[in-house]
Amino acid sequence: MSEPLVVLDGVEKRFDDFVAVRRADLTINAGEFVAIMGPSGCGKTTTLRMLAGLEDPSAGTIHIDGKVMNGVPPHERDTPMVWQTLALFPFLNVRENVEFGLKMRGVAAPERGRRAKDWLERMEIGEFAGRNIETLSGGQKQRVALARALVTEPRLLLLDEPLSALDAHLVIRMQSVLTRLQRELGITFVYVTHSQSEAFAMADRIVIMASGEVAQVGGAREIYRNPANRFVAEFVGRNTILTGSVEGARLKTALGSFTMPGQGTQPADGTQANLVIAADRLQIGRGPLEVENTLRATLISEEFVGAFVTLFLEAEDGTEFKVQLQESALGALDLSSGGTFHLGWRGEQAHLMIEDAR
Amino acid sequence: MKRFNAYALTFRLPIIIWQGLFFIGPLAFTIAMSFFLVKNFRMEEAFEMKNWSRMLSRGYVWDSYWFTLMMAAGSAALTSLLAFPASMYLAFRSSESMRRWAIFLLIIPFFTSYLVRTFSWYVILAESGVINAGLGLIGLGPFTMLNTIFGTLVGYVMLTLPLVVILQTVTLASIDRSLIQAARNLGCGPVRVIFATILPAAKTGLIVAALFAFILAFGDFVAPYYLGGSKPPTLPILIIDTTKAGQQWPRAAVVAVMMMVTLFVIAFTAILLAYRKRASR
Numbered sequence: 123m124s125e126p127l128v129v130l131d132g133v134e135k136r137f138d139d140f141v142a143v144r145r146a147d148l149t150i151n152a153g154e155f156v157a158i159m160g161p162s163g164c165g166k167t168t169t170l171r172m173l174a175g176l177e178d179p180s181a182g183t184i185h186i187d188g189k190v191m192n193g194v195p196p197h198e199r200d201t202p203m204v205w206q207t208l209a210l211f212p213f214l215n216v217r218e219n220v221e222f223g224l225k226m227r228g229v230a231a232p233e234r235g236r237r238a239k240d241w242l243e244r245m246e247i248g249e250f251a252g253r254n255i256e257t258l259s260g261g262q263k264q265r266v267a268l269a270r271a272l273v274t275e276p277r278l279l280l281l282d283e284p285l286s287a288l289d290a291h292l293v294i295r296m297q298s299v300l301t302r303l304q305r306e307l308g309i310t311f312v313y314v315t316h317s318q319s320e321a322f323a324m325a326d327r328i329v330i331m332a333s334g335e336v337a338q339v340g341g342a343r344e345i346y347r348n349p350a351n352r353f354v355a356e357f358v359g360r361n362t363i364l365t366g367s368v369e370g371a372r373l374k375t376a377l378g379s380f381t382m383p384g385q386g387t388q389p390a391d392g393t394q395a396n397l398v399i400a401a402d403r404l405q406i407g408r409g410p411l412e413v414e415n416t417l418r419a420t421l422i423s424e425e426f427v428g429a430f431v432t433l434f435l436e437a438e439d440g441t442e443f444k445v446q447l448q449e450s451a452l453g454a455l456d457l458s459s460g461g462t463f464h465l466g467w468r469g470e471q472a473h474l475m476i477e478d479a480r
Numbered sequence: 481m482k483r484f485n486a487y488a489l490t491f492r493l494p495i496i497i498w499q500g501l502f503f504i505g506p507l508a509f510t511i512a513m514s515f516f517l518v519k520n521f522r523m524e525e526a527f528e529m530k531n532w533s534r535m536l537s538r539g540y541v542w543d544s545y546w547f548t549l550m551m552a553a554g555s556a557a558l559t560s561l562l563a564f565p566a567s568m569y570l571a572f573r574s575s576e577s578m579r580r581w582a583i584f585l586l587i588i589p590f591f592t593s594y595l596v597r598t599f600s601w602y603v604i605l606a607e608s609g610v611i612n613a614g615l616g617l618i619g620l621g622p623f624t625m626l627n628t629i630f631g632t633l634v635g636y637v638m639l640t641l642p643l644v645v646i647l648q649t650v651t652l653a654s655i656d657r658s659l660i661q662a663a664r665n666l667g668c669g670p671v672r673v674i675f676a677t678i679l680p681a682a683k684t685g686l687i688v689a690a691l692f693a694f695i696l697a698f699g700d701f702v703a704p705y706y707l708g709g710s711k712p713p714t715l716p717i718l719i720i721d722t723t724k725a726g727q728q729w730p731r732a733a734v735v736a737v738m739m740m741v742t743l744f745v746i747a748f749t750a751i752l753l754a755y756r757k758r759a760s761r
Contacts, residue, residue: 174665196664209662213680226667270666
């Protein structure tokens with residue numbers, strides 16, 4: 123089994139009255155690709171900056187490789203970072219940018235040149251070694267930034283929304299470059315992003331943060347199918363959430379009584395709980411559907427994303443339902459004539475979430 | 481053919497007229513005057529090389545030239561060095577409101593006459609002045625500070641320091657902070673980050689600030705005259721002396737043209753250096 127490389131133990135960060143990160147506990151194993159995801163201001167970047175030593179925790183301890191890192195200045199750590207703005211030095215050329223970290227560590231010039239050249243070639247930008255930074259394209263700059271961070275062969279690489287400034291088609295390319303690099307090098311990547319697609323596409327494990335707290339940690343599938351709380355259910359994917367109270371094996375809601383998926387322990391009657399139904403698991407039709415749970419709703423709007431369509435519908439009590447289906451399935455629905463639709467889902471395809479404090 | 485644009489010209493015209501009247505015109509006249517002759521204390525229009533050959537062959541002119549050049553360059557370097565820690569503090573350590581106050585206070589000296597400020601330094605630096613009185617208490621001195629090169633330097637620094645601090649602060653404050661953090665992240669200690677990142681990133685502004693200090697000191701008459709006691713005379717003092725002695729305005733014009741050419745060359749070189757892009761290799 124892989125040993126833990128980074129351990130956050132009750133880490134907090136306060137800026138005056140504002141709490142950016144509160145009581146964060148997190149273990150990252152050596153060789154893992156971990157994405158920290160959340161909306162703006164959730165504390166994900168602050169967490170990353172604490173790993174780099176650019177911020178010191180107000181409380182709790184950070185261990186890297188078994189050592190307590192609190193108070194260790196950034197330049198005495200081996201935690202290179204790839205920045206959202208890339209932060210390439212405009213007064214140095216491509217090769218000198220890549221050599222910077224080695225130079226600061228006192229590596230002799232010939233050795234620096236050799237290692238920089240290796241990395242530039244590995245990133246397929248060897249031909250640009252003597253060029254000015256500003257003459258490069260966005261994707262090329264990205265590769266320089268990666269080479270500069272990786273040239274010192276660290277055990278841990280920190281990435282702060284590195285792809286957010288790139289065009290959509292380049293993002294996909296760089297995602298595969300990053301995952302391949304991480305596998306080949308076997309080093310630990312901690313990748314901060316607000317993009318669900320980036321996190322899901324690359325990470326072994328995903329940490330969801332919300333207002334300074336770790337909301338859920340898990341694999342992409344686990345987070346998608348079994349959100350731990352309402353925040354994750356709303357933030358990740360397109361989920362419909364029905365709130366009600368437990369009554370035997372069913373959940374009683376304002377829209378009626380629905381079956382609950384089988385759980386390890388049956389919650390007591392009267393417990394507040396949520397049913398989370400993913401958009402791709404809701405069925406829709408003009409006529410009655412042959413599933414256990416059905417209701418009727420009115421179409422509000424639709425959203426096309428290539429081959430898929432998301433329909434937004436409203437039930438009689440105002441609850442919004444999101445249904446995702448193939449574009450080719452639209453014909454049978456005859457959307458333009460309006461009116462109400464039948465919605466339904468199979469009981470075991472919903473996810474039961476016991477109401478928590480938030 | 482570029483179309484004649486009356487709208488754009490309307491806005492450009494005032495500055496063109498201004499520059500023509502008050503810069504190009506006098507400059508052309510100064511150059512022309514350097515070829516005039518003086519007979520019986522009266523200037524006569526002429527085109528003779530006499531003034532040029534006389535001034536350029538005199539050792540004292542060249543002594544004064546190199547002295548002025550070295551003093552101005554030295555004071556620009558000294559002022560830049562003195563200003564840098566303060567600018568670093570204002571740019572990176574102080575709060576936004578403190579920086580605004582500091583810049584306001586740095587502008588205050590420009591409200592008072594330069595001559596008045598110079599004479600207050602007279603009181604401070606004199607044999608019986610404030611500094612020597614203080615040093616006398618611990619049994620040192622008195623030191624002669626007036627009428628020395630040191631006095632001139634104090635004057636130059638007083639004249640240029642506030643401006644250099646302002647220019648440096650603005651430059652340093654506009655450096656992309658993520659560059660500094662990236663340097664620290666890549667193993668750069670707190671002192672090294674100044675040389676490896678802050679200085680190269682702020683190069684343009686720092687050179688321009690030093691250039692301003694040089695230009696002001698190079699053309700200053702007050703500090704070398706009152707605090708330095710014209711020992712030795714700088715070029716501006718030489719100009720005054722030459723005009724006073726036998727109405728030799730054309731010879732003074734020669735010195736003025738020498739100064740202008742020097743300033744052009746130095747300013748041009750400095751700007752070239754400041755904005756030089758890295759050569760692609």
